Amino acid sequence: MAEAATRKPRGKGPKEPAMSRDELLRAYRDMLLIRRFEEKAGQLYGMGLIGGFCHLYIGQEAVVVGLTMCTKPGDQVITSYRDHGHMLATGMEARGVMAELTGRIGGYSKGKGGSMHMFSREKGFYGGHGIVGAQVPLGAGLAFANWYRGNDNVAMTYFGEGASNQGQVYESLNLAALFKLPVIFVIENNKYGMGTSVERASASKDLSKNGAPWGIPGEQVNGMDVIAVKEAGERAVAHCRAGNGPYLLEMKTYRYRGHSMSDPAKYRTREEVQKMREQSDCIDTARKLLLESYGVTEAELKVIDDEVKAIVQDSADFAQTSPEPDESELYTDILIEAR
Amino acid sequence: MPRMTANDALTSALIEEMRRDSRVLMFGEGVATKRRDLLEEFGAARVRNTPLAEGIIAGTAAGAAATGLRPVIDLLFAPFLCYAMDEIVNSAGKLRYLSGGQFAFPMVVLAATGAGWGVGAQHNHNIEAWFAHSPGLKVAMPSTPADFKGLLKAAIRDDNPVLFFTDLALGFTEGDVTDEVVPLGQAAIRRNGRDVTLISYAKTVHTCLAAAEQLADRGISAEVLDLRTLKPLDEETVLASARRTGRVVVVHEASRMCGIGAEVAAIVAEKAFRDLRAPVLRLTGPDAPAPASFPLEQAFVPQPGQIVTTVRDLLGTRDVRDVELAGVPV
Ligand SMILES: Cc1ncc(C[n+]2csc(CCOP(=O)(O)OP(=O)(O)O)c2C)c(N)n1
Ligand SMILES: [Mg+2]
Numbered sequence: 001m002a003e004a005a006t007r008k009p010r011g012k013g014p015k016e017p018a019m020s021r022d023e024l025l026r027a028y029r030d031m032l033l034i035r036r037f038e039e040k041a042g043q044l045y046g047m048g049l050i051g052g053f054c055h056l057y058i059g060q061e062a063v064v065v066g067l068t069m070c071t072k073p074g075d076q077v078i079t080s081y082r083d084h085g086h087m088l089a090t091g092m093e094a095r096g097v098m099a100e101l102t103g104r105i106g107g108y109s110k111g112k113g114g115s116m117h118m119f120s121r122e123k124g125f126y127g128g129h130g131i132v133g134a135q136v137p138l139g140a141g142l143a144f145a146n147w148y149r150g151n152d153n154v155a156m157t158y159f160g161e162g163a164s165n166q167g168q169v170y171e172s173l174n175l176a177a178l179f180k181l182p183v184i185f186v187i188e189n190n191k192y193g194m195g196t197s198v199e200r201a202s203a204s205k206d207l208s209k210n211g212a213p214w215g216i217p218g219e220q221v222n223g224m225d226v227i228a229v230k231e232a233g234e235r236a237v238a239h240c241r242a243g244n245g246p247y248l249l250e251m252k253t254y255r256y257r258g259h260s261m262s263d264p265a266k267y268r269t270r271e272e273v274q275k276m277r278e279q280s281d282c283i284d285t286a287r288k289l290l291l292e293s294y295g296v297t298e299a300e301l302k303v304i305d306d307e308v309k310a311i312v313q314d315s316a317d318f319a320q321t322s323p324e325p326d327e328s329e330l331y332t333d334i335l336i337e338a339r
Numbered sequence: 340m341p342r343m344t345a346n347d348a349l350t351s352a353l354i355e356e357m358r359r360d361s362r363v364l365m366f367g368e369g370v371a372t373k374r375r376d377l378l379e380e381f382g383a384a385r386v387r388n389t390p391l392a393e394g395i396i397a398g399t400a401a402g403a404a405a406t407g408l409r410p411v412i413d414l415l416f417a418p419f420l421c422y423a424m425d426e427i428v429n430s431a432g433k434l435r436y437l438s439g440g441q442f443a444f445p446m447v448v449l450a451a452t453g454a455g456w457g458v459g460a461q462h463n464h465n466i467e468a469w470f471a472h473s474p475g476l477k478v479a480m481p482s483t484p485a486d487f488k489g490l491l492k493a494a495i496r497d498d499n500p501v502l503f504f505t506d507l508a509l510g511f512t513e514g515d516v517t518d519e520v521v522p523l524g525q526a527a528i529r530r531n532g533r534d535v536t537l538i539s540y541a542k543t544v545h546t547c548l549a550a551a552e553q554l555a556d557r558g559i560s561a562e563v564l565d566l567r568t569l570k571p572l573d574e575e576t577v578l579a580s581a582r583r584t585g586r587v588v589v590v591h592e593a594s595r596m597c598g599i600g601a602e603v604a605a606i607v608a609e610k611a612f613r614d615l616r617a618p619v620l621r622l623t624g625p626d627a628p629a630p631a632s633f634p635l636e637q638a639f640v641p642q643p644g645q646i647v648t649t650v651r652d653l654l655g656t657r658d659v660r661d662v663e664l665a666g667v668p669v
Contacts, residue, residue, distance in 0.1 A: 130460075195369050201388075
């Protein structure tokens with residue numbers, strides 16, 4: 001992990017950048033939006049405005065931002081309960097996400113789903129799943145639909161290294177390989193589950209090889225580097241769109257915060273967290289690169305910072321003013337009435 | 340008598356039973372992390388973290404139990420049991436029968452559920468009735484710290500697979516706790532009354548007790564019966580109380596359709612019909628997934644006020660304050 005995280009960006013340097021200036025600016029903006037959004041969510045949680053569980057994505061932003069840059073309309077995204085970043089990356093509105101966190105009617109699930117369960121048909125975001133591993137077979141199903149319809153869309157299916165030990169994950173790998181489904185399995189290996197490190201939960205030492213028995217190509221990627229993530233994503237997407245079947249990406253990443261909001265984090269040292277933050281932070285890295293190699297000015301970044309701040313503040317305001325759902329909402333959206 | 344929280348009572352049952360019987364062991368996702376004191380006393384082989392995979396956790400438990408070990412597994416939240424359904428229902432629940440009685444499956448499955456934390460439908464789902472519906476399994480769901488301990492001790496000593504559900508909202512409630520083993524299959528009368536029997540289990544027992552208080556202020560005497568074990572169900576205590584009061588309201592958080600309330604109502608109707616003075620009513624959670632929003636979650640769960648209204652309806656009048664209640668015919 002430490003190795004992967006400190007590795008230099010895989011881009012070929014400023015002469016032949018792996019990301020254009022605009023792309024890296026865009027990536028920076030999206031990562032920053034997720035970071036600031038999550039920080040605000042943490043604050044609102046602390047103020048008692050958010051109930052239930054709330055799993056922050058802080059530290060892992062480069063993964064979803066880099067990969068989402070490889071998608072096109074019609075592609076699907078599905079993930080676990082650590083889902084706020086994925087939603088913002090797919091272009092879902094910060095307001096709707098934050099209001100779902102506070103359980104308001106203006107939230108994406110009208111307050112019924114909460115932090116772990118949000119969706120947007122329009123943006124191709126299929127959730128937000130509270131059952132660890134549950135999204136993986138569904139991701140295979142989304143890919144099946146793409147294959148069946150004969151389009152070249154792909155299903156980005158994210159899950160944690162902890163989730164990678166669920167039986168359904170292996171069933172999904174087998175079926176996806178057998179049927180040659182256009183699904184990209186993304187293991188977000190942030191080293192820990194709820195309190196168990198990957199070494200203590202997986203006999204497999206290299207999770208990128210978890211698809212190998214079924215012939216699924218896999219790569220280990222420095223998930224703290226948005227450029228490396230995007231490059232790997234392009235390879236995966238090209239493989240899938242060409243009809244070659246599934247692809248697996250193990251993203252070596254790290255979450256800075258606790259598993260959920262009340263996590264004593266006895267399973268790791270403060271120094272470990274500090275080291276990752278200081279040496280491998282995806283936003284700091286992108287910022288530095290933009291300033292030093294892409295000729296971007298502090299003033300330009302300030303405009304982005306301000307824009308992001310405004311979006312997040314607006315979402316927090318909305319999340320506190322949108323009304324609570326009416327009691328009648330208990331009985332809606334359960335079954336579809338015959339017409 | 341020591342006072343302790345329900346969570347601590349549960350832990351003390353685990354410790355005592357592990358001391359008592361070396362065949363008792365515990366594993367599950369994070370159990371060794373969460374239960375450090377057990378790990379220290381009993382060692383890493385007996386208190387063991389597993390990968391995050393409920394199917395294999397339950398399957399390993401069933402296999403080990405078939406050879407005579409007595410595993411206790413913690414599957415965290417009740418909805419996660421869906422991953423372990425085959426191992427619990429088809430294996431642990433049926434293999435004794437399928438083998439003509441050659442094997443026993445002395446295992447306990449712990450899982451938490453219930454409203455109070457706003458965690459939404461994939462962490463909060465009162466699925467206890469599913470297991471009562473499956474042959475070969477026992478199901479317990481305590482309401483007091485004493486029962487968290489006493490019933491769990493009985494569950495661990497039982498030679499059958501026992502599903503032990505804990506109500507999330509009760510974990511930090513305090514109560515007096517003894518070393519007593521509370522046998523499975525025995526209901527408890529929590530309050531004596533004459534006019535109506537409120538039958539419940541887990542958190543809503545306390546809702547019924549609160550309602551009984553309010554009813555008493557209005558001159559209505561409600562008996563409160565805590566089932567404690569859902570399977571085997573203590574028919575005798577249920578029927579005796581139903582016959583005494585002639586009116587029964589079953590209260591639970593789980594959905595109404597095919598819930599425990601349906602079973603209790605059917606038993607009372609079948610076996611105590613002559614003594615009933617009113618139809619058996621159910622006050623339950625709706626046939627809906629549990630919502631995350633706090634006000635919706637509260638609206639999901641039966642509240643004391645609803646019980647009071649239901650009982651007053653059952654007694655034939657809403658405005659009973661001015662009415663002489665003794666012997667009001669319905
Ligand atoms: C089926 C199921 N089992 C257990 C849990 C409790 N749980 C929630 S997250 C988690 C750890 C998951 O770790 P990982 O897959 O690495 O994802 P991360 O949280 O690191 O993003 C556990 C055990 C759950 N939600 N669902
Ligand atoms: Mg993880």
